Amino acid sequence: MSTLSTLPIFPGPVSATGRPATLGVMGGGQLARMFVHAAQRLGYVTAVLDPDPESPAGLISHHHVQTGYSDEQGLLQLASLCAAITTEFENVPSDALQTLAARRPVAPGAASVAIAQDRIQEKSHFTACASVSGVQCAPYAVIETPDHLQAVPADLLPGILKTARMGYDGKGQVRVKNTTELAKAWADLQQVPCVLEKLLPLKAECSVIVARGWNGEVVSFPPQRNVHVDGVLAVTEAYEGNMPSALSAQAQQATKSIAQHIGYVGVLCVEFFVLDDGSHRGKESATLVVNEMAPRPHNSGHYTLDACDFSQFDLQVHALAGLPLPQPRQHSPAIMLNLLGDVWLDAQGQSRTPDWQAVLALPGTHLHLYGKTEARSGRKMGHLNITGPDVAGVKATARRAADILGLPGLESLQ
Ligand code: ATP
Ligand code: MG
Numbered sequence: 001m002s003t004l005s006t007l008p009i010f011p012g013p014v015s016a017t018g019r020p021a022t023l024g025v026m027g028g029g030q031l032a033r034m035f036v037h038a039a040q041r042l043g044y045v046t047a048v049l050d051p052d053p054e055s056p057a058g059l060i061s062h063h064h065v066q067t068g069y070s071d072e073q074g075l076l077q078l079a080s081l082c083a084a085i086t087t088e089f090e091n092v093p094s095d096a097l098q099t100l101a102a103r104r105p106v107a108p109g110a111a112s113v114a115i116a117q118d119r120i121q122e123k124s125h126f127t128a129c130a131s132v133s134g135v136q137c138a139p140y141a142v143i144e145t146p147d148h149l150q151a152v153p154a155d156l157l158p159g160i161l162k163t164a165r166m167g168y169d170g171k172g173q174v175r176v177k178n179t180t181e182l183a184k185a186w187a188d189l190q191q192v193p194c195v196l197e198k199l200l201p202l203k204a205e206c207s208v209i210v211a212r213g214w215n216g217e218v219v220s221f222p223p224q225r226n227v228h229v230d231g232v233l234a235v236t237e238a239y240e241g242n243m244p245s246a247l248s249a250q251a252q253q254a255t256k257s258i259a260q261h262i263g264y265v266g267v268l269c270v271e272f273f274v275l276d277d278g279s280h281r282g283k284e285s286a287t288l289v290v291n292e293m294a295p296r297p298h299n300s301g302h303y304t305l306d307a308c309d310f311s312q313f314d315l316q317v318h319a320l321a322g323l324p325l326p327q328p329r330q331h332s333p334a335i336m337l338n339l340l341g342d343v344w345l346d347a348q349g350q351s352r353t354p355d356w357q358a359v360l361a362l363p364g365t366h367l368h369l370y371g372k373t374e375a376r377s378g379r380k381m382g383h384l385n386i387t388g389p390d391v392a393g394v395k396a397t398a399r400r401a402a403d404i405l406g407l408p409g410l411e412s413l414q
Contacts, residue, residue: 006105007214007322009083012043020045022062023320024082024104026069026096028055030370030380031297032088034305036061038313044321047081049074056370057088069096079103086266086320090116090295091166107214107265107320108295115262116295119164119195126290129261133254135290138273139198149186152179156198161185164193169378170231175199203276203286206243208255209269209301211315211325218259219315219327221308223251223272226300227409232340232378234409235398238303239333239391247274247288254290267316269298299338299380306366306385307334332364332387335398335413339382343405344375351375358404362397364388 009021023039025032028050036046036057047063048055058064063081067074070093078085084105087097090113097110115121126137141152143161161182163172174185176196186194205228210220225242227235243251255270271291301312310318310328318325346352359365369382384401388394395413402410 006083009321010323011321021083021321022047022081023317024049024078024085025057025088026078026085026092026100027088028052028057028061028064029088030056030382032057033060033370034297034302034311034313034368035086035088035316038311038317042317044317047078049078054373056372059371069093072099075099076103084320084322086296086316087113088296105214105320105322108268109263109265112262112264112266112268113295116293117165119162119167119292120193122292123195125262126258129254129258132261133257133290134250135254135272135288137290138200140195142193142195143186144193149183152182152196154179156196157182158199159196160199161189161194161196163189164195169233170228173231200273200289201276202273204243204274205271205291206247206251206274207269207271207298207300208251209267209298209304209312210252210255210259211267211312211319212259212264213319213325214265214322216260216263217325218256219325220252220256221301221304221312221328222330223248224300224303226271227412229408230378232338233299234338234407235413236300236303236334236336237413238307238330238335239394241391243274244286247286250288254288258290258293264295266295266319267297267301267312269294269296269301271300299383300336302368302383303334303336303385303387304328304330305368307332307387332389333391333394335386335394337384337386337398337402337405337407337409338380339369339384339405339407340377341375341379341381342377343407344381345377349377355404359384359401362386362400364394364397365401 022045024047028048033056046061048057048061049065065074094110094114100106158177161174176182205226206223208223212218224236224238259268270293273289275287297312304311308328308330364387366385386397
């Protein structure tokens with residue numbers, strides 16, 4: 001379908017009947033919920049497709065199509081409701097996106113999502129971009145057959161074996177020290193296609209979020225620094241000086257070229273590792289390595305809701321609808337603390353109510369909860385953004401909030 005001819009999709013009443021335009025999203029989790037908030041603020045009607053009747057976005061959207069992601073009727077219903085459609089997760093079947101794209105503008109497109117779904121394709125894409133982006137991915141080998149397993153170069157060990165598809169939050173990953181452990185790990189993963197990545201000495205991790213429009217215009221947030229605990233994002237630090245400035249510029253440039261190379265439309269997040277290269281020339285000695293990309297807004301960009309004039313979800317709406325893409329401006333330093341279900345559980349696993357009274361009495365604390373009714377260990381329930389006039393104050397408040405809630409991940413905060 002000719003996408004540009006149907007764009008831009010202006011918000012608010014669009015016809016004499018006064019019916020506003022509708023924007024749709026595949027998936028009804030917290031990312032879709034925050035997209036819905038941003039779209040509704042601009043006057044759009046929203047539609048969500050998610051099989052779960054209690055999904056966080058379905059609960060607040062004008063329309064909720066409650067079918068599976070491949071259900072033909074559900075997809076046709078979504079397409080008939082919406083003027084344009086986006087996605088909140090990369091594992092949406094690419095056939096479903098193609099079905100939608102035959103009827104309505106869909107961003108990001110099925111081809112971009114397919115790359116992000118598969119680590120093997122993703123790494124080929126990063127390698128193809130390396131001459132422009134200037135950033136390589138970690139040394140790796142593809143393991144799809146027993147012969148591949150036998151041929152793994154010894155210098156990739158110790159390494160991390162990752163399933164090519166369906167991994168998230170550190171799931172589908174096994175750390176292996178030697179070939180025996182590697183063979184066992186691959187057998188335990190049912191010998192599905194995998195990549196073995198060399199285990200790198202990480203000094204830090206960061207990510208960059210860009211938004212690219214249908215016309216190729218790109219805007220970007222500066223890199224945010226991320227701390228993971230047990231493979232799940234725990235803390236994001238977003239302020240000037242969180243990263244050496246040369247690396248910040250390199251990471252932003254690399255992310256833009258990764259988006260451009262595939263004609264990406266929408267919000268894209270690329271995760272990077274910062275390596276300590278072993279020399280002793282201070283910060284200048286760090287090296288950037290590209291890890292993976294998410295074809296959607298990202299957990300590490302949630303600070304933009306309170307610290308920037310346009311959030312990552314605002315840009316997702318603008319990009320999808322073909323509205324002008326503003327260069328976002330961060331007005332406050334920020335730290336984001338992820339709130340997993342564990343915050344609602346005591347040491348015995350019994351449920352408890354966190355002391356919100358104490359947390360919200362701290363300066364510049366913005367609580368975001370996703371409307372999930374059941375708190376399970378490891379489940380993303382919400383996040384707390386801390387903003388303030390200066391970095392030192394934001395750090396001090398983050399430490400106090402983390403103490404009250406019993407949150408990990410702030411040990412490295414200096
Ligand atoms: P996400 O939730 O970001 O989708 P994921 O399950 O897709 O996570 P990765 O981002 O590949 O997994 O890895 C999770 C974390 O494991 C990384 O953020 C990093 O802390 C660590 N890690 C992954 N690969 C390597 C590596 N090659 N060397 C060292 N640490 C690594
Ligand atoms: Mg990751």
